[in-house]
Structures are given as C-alpha cells and as structure tokens.
Amino acid sequence: MNYLWIILGVIFIALSIAAGLIWVERRLLSVWQDRLGPNRVGPFGLAQVIADTLKLFFKEDWVPPFSDKVVFTIAPGILMVTILLTFAVIPFGPEFCVFDSNIGVLFFLGNSSLGVYSIVLGGWASNNKYSLIGAMRASAQMLTYEVFMGLSLMGVVMMADTFSFSEIVEAQRGGWFILPQFLGFVVFFIAGIAETHRLPFDIPEAEGELIAGYHSEYSGMKFGMFFVGEYLGITLISAIIATMFFGGWLGPSFLPPVFWFLLKTFIFIGVFILLRASLPRPRYDQLMKLGWKLLFPIALLNLLVTGAILIFL
Amino acid sequence: MNFFFYLAAAIALISTIMAISGRNAIHALLNLIISLLAVSVIFYLLDAPFIAALEVIIYAGAIMVLFIFVTMMLNIGTEKKIEKRWLNPRVWIVPSILAALLLVDFILIINGLQIPEPVDETLNTKQVGISLFSTYVLAVEIAGILLMAGVIGAYHLGSQKKKVTHRFLKK
Amino acid sequence: MISILRSIWLTFLHIFHKRETVEYPEVKPYLAPRYRGRIVLTRDPDRNERCVACYLCAAVCPVDCISLQAATGEKGRRHPEFFRINFSRCIFCGFCEEACPTNAIQLIPDFEMGEYIRQNLVYEKEHLLISGEGKYHGYNFYKHAGVAMGVKGKGEGDTEYKPVDVKDLMP
Numbered sequence: 001m002n003y004l005w006i007i008l009g010v011i012f013i014a015l016s017i018a019a020g021l022i023w024v025e026r027r028l029l030s031v032w033q034d035r036l037g038p039n040r041v042g043p044f045g046l047a048q049v050i051a052d053t054l055k056l057f058f059k060e061d062w063v064p065p066f067s068d069k070v071v072f073t074i075a076p077g078i079l080m081v082t083i084l085l086t087f088a089v090i091p092f093g094p095e096f097c098v099f100d101s102n103i104g105v106l107f108f109l110g111n112s113s114l115g116v117y118s119i120v121l122g123g124w125a126s127n128n129k130y131s132l133i134g135a136m137r138a139s140a141q142m143l144t145y146e147v148f149m150g151l152s153l154m155g156v157v158m159m160a161d162t163f164s165f166s167e168i169v170e171a172q173r174g175g176w177f178i179l180p181q182f183l184g185f186v187v188f189f190i191a192g193i194a195e196t197h198r199l200p201f202d203i204p205e206a207e208g209e210l211i212a213g214y215h216s217e218y219s220g221m222k223f224g225m226f227f228v229g230e231y232l233g234i235t236l237i238s239a240i241i242a243t244m245f246f247g248g249w250l251g252p253s254f255l256p257p258v259f260w261f262l263l264k265t266f267i268f269i270g271v272f273i274l275l276r277a278s279l280p281r282p283r284y285d286q287l288m289k290l291g292w293k294l295l296f297p298i299a300l301l302n303l304l305v306t307g308a309i310l311i312f313l
Numbered sequence: 314m315n316f317f318f319y320l321a322a323a324i325a326l327i328s329t330i331m332a333i334s335g336r337n338a339i340h341a342l343l344n345l346i347i348s349l350l351a352v353s354v355i356f357y358l359l360d361a362p363f364i365a366a367l368e369v370i371i372y373a374g375a376i377m378v379l380f381i382f383v384t385m386m387l388n389i390g391t392e393k394k395i396e397k398r399w400l401n402p403r404v405w406i407v408p409s410i411l412a413a414l415l416l417v418d419f420i421l422i423i424n425g426l427q428i429p430e431p432v433d434e435t436l437n438t439k440q441v442g443i444s445l446f447s448t449y450v451l452a453v454e455i456a457g458i459l460l461m462a463g464v465i466g467a468y469h470l471g472s473q474k475k476k477v478t479h480r481f482l483k484k
Numbered sequence: 485m486i487s488i489l490r491s492i493w494l495t496f497l498h499i500f501h502k503r504e505t506v507e508y509p510e511v512k513p514y515l516a517p518r519y520r521g522r523i524v525l526t527r528d529p530d531r532n533e534r535c536v537a538c539y540l541c542a543a544v545c546p547v548d549c550i551s552l553q554a555a556t557g558e559k560g561r562r563h564p565e566f567f568r569i570n571f572s573r574c575i576f577c578g579f580c581e582e583a584c585p586t587n588a589i590q591l592i593p594d595f596e597m598g599e600y601i602r603q604n605l606v607y608e609k610e611h612l613l614i615s616g617e618g619k620y621h622g623y624n625f626y627k628h629a630g631v632a633m634g635v636k637g638k639g640e641g642d643t644e645y646k647p648v649d650v651k652d653l654m655p
Contacts, residue, residue, distance in 0.1 A: 030505075031498070031499055032495050032496070032498045032499065033498065034498055034501050034502065034503055034504045035503065035504065035505050036503055036505040036507070068337075068339070070340075071339065071340070071343070101362075102362060102437075103362040103363060103365075103366045106362075106363070106366030106367070106370065107366060109366070109370050109374075110366050110369035110370045110373075110374060111369075112374075113369070113370050113373070113374025113375060113378075114369065114373060114374055116374065116378050117346070117378070117381075120378060120381055120382070120385070121339070121343070121381070124339060124381070124385050125339075132385065135385065136382065136385065136386070139378050139379075139381070139382045140382070142378075143375060143378055143379070146374070146375070150370070163438065274492060274495060274496060275492065277495050278491050278492045278494070278495035278496075279488065279491065279492070
C-alpha cells in the first residue's frame with residue numbers, strides 16, 4: 001500500500017509540476033521581459049493551467065490523411081512514457097523513490113536515448129517537409145548531445161562509485177559534487193538543454209524557419225503530449241542536475257527532504273526559463289560544432305582527470 | 314521470473330519476425346527496436362543490468378536512430394519491381410535449402426551442448442570493466458582501431474574543400 | 485562566452501524593472517484626440533446634418549465599407565437617405581475623414597466596439613449620427629459654401645464678395 005502511494009505521489013508531483021510549468025514559464029518569461037503575463041484566470045492567473053489543458057482536450061484531434069497513422073499516433077506517447085519512466089528512479093526523498101535501481105543513471109540515459117524516437121518518428125510520420133527536416137535535425141542533435149551527456153555524468157558516477165541515484169545522493173553528504181565536477185555540470189547542463197530541445201537549442205522546432213518542426217501536423221491532445229513532454233523533460237533534467245550535482249534531497253533538517261529536492265529542482269527550472277528569455281537560437285552547424293569540438297573534449301578531459309585523481313590520490 | 318522471461322522471449326521473436334517480413338521499412342525498424350528492448354529485458358532477468366542498459370542505450374537508442382535517420386533520408390517506397398524479381402522461387406530456393414541444412418546442424422549442436430547453470434550473483438559494472446581490460450584487452454584494442462579507422466574515413470568523406478564563389482577570393 | 489553570461493545576467497536584472505503592461509479593462513490607455521477609432525457622422529452647430537451625401541468618402545474608402553444613398557430635402561439641401569458603414573471591413577485609415585468636404589464624417593478616440601454577432605458590426609445611420617459637432621466646433625459648411633441654404637445669403641460670407649449684378653455695366 002505504501003508503495004502504491006509512492007508511485008502515485010511521484011506521478012502526481014511530476015505531472016503537476018509539468019502542467020504548472022505552462023503557467024510558471026509564461027509568468028517568468030514575462031517577468032524577464034517587463035510584462036505581467038497571464039494574470040486573469042483565477043488568482044494570479046493560476047487557473048490558466050486548467051484553461052489551457054481544457055482547451056487542448058477539446059481541440060479537434062486531427063490525424064492527417066497523408067500521414068503514417070499508426071506511427072503518428074504512438075509517437076507522442078513514447079515521449080511521455082520514456083520521461084515518466086525515468087522519474088521512477090529519481091529519489092525525491094530518503095525513502096521516496098519508486099524503484100531505487102542500481103543502474104539508475106544508465107536507466108536515465110537509456111530512456112533519454114529512446115525519447116529521440118518520439119520526435120524522429122513523429123516528424124517522419126507527419127509526411128511533411130518541415131516535420132521531416134525537424135526530425136532529422138532532432139535526431140542528429142540528440143544523438144550528438146547524448147554522447148557526452150552520458151560522459152559528463154560518469155565523473156560523478158566514478159566519485160560516488162555507483163550508478164544508483166540514491167547512493168549518489170548519500171555520497172554527497174560530505175559536499176556537493178558541483179565543486180569537484182564543475183566541468184561535468186556545465187557539459188551536462190548544456191547537453192540537457194539540447195536533449196529537451198529547449199529554447200536556445202530548439203532547432204528541431206525552430207518556428208522561424210520550420211513552422212513548428214516535428215510537431216507542425218499535431219493538434220489536440222497529441223500536441224498536448226509533446227507540449228507536456230517538453231515540460232516534463234525540463235523537470236527531469238532539473239531534477240537530475242539537483243540529484244547528481246547539488247545533493248538531491250540533502251539539506252538542513254528543519255524542513256522535509258522532499259522540500260529541498262523540489263526547491264533545487266525549481267531553481268534549475270527557473271534557469272532553463274531564464275536561458276529561454278535571454279539567448280538567441282544558434283545555427284544548426286554552430287550547435288554541432290559546439291557539441292563535437294568543445295563539449296565532447298571537455299567531457300572526455302573531465303573524465304580523464306577525475307579518473308586520474310581518483311586513482312593516484 | 315520464468316513467466317517474464319518467456320514473455321520477453323516471445324515478444325522478441327514475434328517482433329523480429331515482423332521486422333523481417335514487414336514491407337514498410339520504418340515499421341520494420343520499429344519492430345526491430347522492440348525486439349532489442351525485449352532482449353534487454355532478458356538480460357536484466359539474467360542479472361546483468363549493466364548489459365541490459367547498454368543494449369538500450371547503444372543499440373536501441375543510438376544505432377537504430379541512425380538506421381531510421383538513413384531510411385528517412387532515402388525515402389524508400391513500399392514496393393519495388395526489382396524486389397518482386399528477387400522474390401521468385403528460382404532465386405531463393407538454393408539459399409533456403411542451405412539455410413535449412415545449417416538450421417538442422419544448429420539444432421543438433423544445441424542438443425548436444427551442456428547448458429551451464431545460471432550464476433546467482435548480479436554482474437556488476439566493475440567486473441565487466443575488469444574483464445574488458447584484462448581478458449579481452451586484445452579484442453577491445455582491435456575494436457578501438459577499427460572504430461578509429463571508421464572515424465578517420467568518415468572525416469575524410471565528410472570534409473569538403475572550401476568552395477570559393479568569387480574570383481578575387483581564389484588563391 | 486562572457487557575453488553570453490552577461491546577457492543572461494542582464495536579462496535576469498529585468499526582474500527589478502518597471503512593468504510595461506497596461507492592464508486594459510481596469511486601466512484605460514490614453515488615446516490622443518486625433519486617434520482614429522469609431523466613425524461618427526456629426527451635425528452643424530444648428531443641429532442639421534453636416535453630411536451632404538457627396539459620395540467622396542465611399543469613393544475614397546480602400547476597403548469599400550461605406551455605402552450611402554443621397555436624397556434631397558424640401559429646401560433642396562442634400563442629405564444621405566441611408567448611410568451604412570460595415571465596421572467588420574473598416575480598417576480605420578481615416579481617408580473618409582480627409583475626403584469629407586463638410587467635416588461630417590469623423591473618427592473619434594473609441595475602439596471598444598467588439599461584437600459577438602458579426603451582423604451587429606454593420607452600423608446604420610441612426611447608429612452613426614451623433615447629436616454633437618465632433619472635433620470641429622462651430623464649423624458650418626454652408627457658411628463657407630457659395631449656395632444659400634438658409635444659413636446665410638448668397639455672397640454674405642466673410643471671404644466672399646457680393647454677388648455680381650450681371651445687368652449692371654459697371655465693373
């Protein structure tokens with residue numbers, strides 16, 4: 001019974017954060033753009049979330065007649081499933097974790113690499129030129145950034161000597177891994193933005209050139225799944241940054257550990273939105289160059305130095 | 314546990330058969346991905362979580378994405394005349410007889426094999442690493458050289474001379 | 485690299501800036517007197533319609549949203565029999581106001597004319613005609629025009645000469 005509550009709690013927290021981000025992002029963006037943002041529906045505009053969700057539910061769910069209907073339908077589901085599955089291995093608190101896997105980090109990497117399919121297949125099944133270009137960009141971008149997203153986490157894994165998230169959190173009792181693994185943190189953060197294709201790196205959906213990229217043919221709740229999936233992805237990356245580099249649920253004991261975990265997560269969600277407010281989108285080849293020529297060597301170097309220090313000191 | 318093993322094995326078999334019999338290239342690749350995921354579940358059930366995760370990350374997550382990427386770019390139609398010509402019995406009858414002989418051979422060999430008892434301990438990452446860099450170090454090195462050759466070849470093929478469009482900029 | 489961090493920091497500092505949003509239904513924006521909003525038909529200081537139904541506004545309208553029909557009153561004074569503006573077409577360019585020789589048609593600072601039924605955006609003369617003089621107080625076209633329409637006699641205007649007596653031989 002207790003176990004069931006944990007599962008429901010994790011799903012509830014993840015989904016409500018993701019839905020709430022619809023409002024949070026618009027309000028925060030408006031704060032940084034000297035506007036007020038949505039403040040009409042309900043107190044502080046909080047009911048905007050409900051309004052937007054209802055709107056998505058009642059929109060016509062149109063499947064294009066020229067599309068590959070099976071693939072078109074399952075593609076948005078893949079995104080939601082892979083990201084929600086990853087939340088299972090993240091410890092929200094000392095005993096608040098659905099599945100404390102001993103390969104948690106690898107589970108996260110595997111799921112994030114499966115998440116690519118949702119975008120690639122969604123873009124391909126739409127049978128639309130813009131979607132296809134978006135899907136190709138997405139596959140190249142996400143494959144590239146996946147490589148050193150994994151490598152940048154390996155430094156932490158080596159220091160904690162485990163793949164399990166909760167043991168990594170326990171290993172940070174002496175000090176957060178952000179100090180020794182600062183390079184790893186930077187690389188992981190940039191790779192995380194590219195993995196969730198958030199705004200500085202939203203090249204697969206670049207609305208200026210590709211209309212909406214891979215999801216231009218989607219409508220209704222299928223689009224809603226991509227939409228919520230993106231917010232879930234932000235939440236996931238922020239939660240993993242908080243867990244891997246900032247001590248997860250560790251914190252002063254006058255407040256419950258879940259609170260500290262959520263606080264750290266929300267700070268990084270805020271940083272994600274700040275990046276969206278402040279940075280322009282790079283060109284596609286610039287993104288690839290940044291990945292392979294700068295971040296990849298940094299990640300390898302970080303791995304090498306960490307390994308050398310761990311062995312010889 | 315046994316139930317899950319048989320379930321995963323059945324899924325792997327069915328999806329593989331669908332992968333090789335499907336007409337739509339992308340659907341075939343999707344079935345292949347499902348088959349790889351099922352194999353990864355089998356690895357996990359065999360107490361090898363590290364290999365299971367690697368199977369997902371590398372095969373299902375990276376290599377199959379590249380397959381789909383290429384298939385998307387080639388824009389393969391559903392059916393071609395040339396494929397129909399390949400599929401008439403005159404072409405496939407000899408290879409299939411040979412393959413059937415091999416299958417009989419294989420079944421005989423498997424029947425004669427001693428199946429080792431499954432080990433009870435979880436295979437951890439450290440053991441994998443140690444065996445890679447001690448017992449199989451030669452294979453690892455050779456694979457590394459092979460990949461290096463691939464990288465250099467890809468770089469050579471991909472690098473292009475800078476196109477000069479203006480006569481004043483030519484050297 | 486530094487410039488990227490700097491721009492992130494500068495964007496962050498916008499938290500402390502003044503909001504630019506005007507919260508519209510509660511706070512009304514200031515509209516200049518010459519703002520081009522809803523179109524009205526105005527009256528002379530002596531409460532007669534200014535419009536003389538010359539069709540210039542309908543001719544100049546780029547989206548053809550004005551339609552009217554001239555009629556002649558008992559004193560020979562022209563006025564529109566009907567005057568209709570389709571505000572779902574109107575682009576509030578103000579050309580009609582510029583074209584109007586009698587300052588009858590005027591654009592006023594009011595834009596709150598949303599409707600749920602599109603048909604309600606077609607304004608007839610009774611909706612357009614106001615009882616005031618609009619932006620130009622004290623202006624009466626027939627005080628300046630050459631014809632006598634009961635406002636002033638022929639040649640009695642400030643800028644007019646007396647009418648020439650055609651039977652007189654003196655210059």
